[in-house]
Amino acid sequence: MKRQKRDRLERAQSQGYKAGLNGRSMDDCPFQQMDAKSNWLGGWRDAREDRQSGLIK
Template structure:
């Protein structure tokens, strides 16, 4: 049985979250499309907030 690829927007959010949790700049965003970029930035924001709150360590 084939595995389905995850939704592009969900993947962008996840990658943004990982970047934010790792302390990367939002300028690191690799997407140009508005919808996908906004999802990535939303994930980045959540990851950054978590890192600043002390939930993640490097």
């Protein structure tokens, strides 16, 4: 049974979230395409908000 690959934009969001949790800078975004970059930054912002609100330590 073949596994379906995740959408690249979903993957960018996930990577951005992980980067935000690890305290990386927003300037560390590895994506150049605007759609993937905006998803990465969205994930990064979500993680930063979660850390500040105390959901994740």
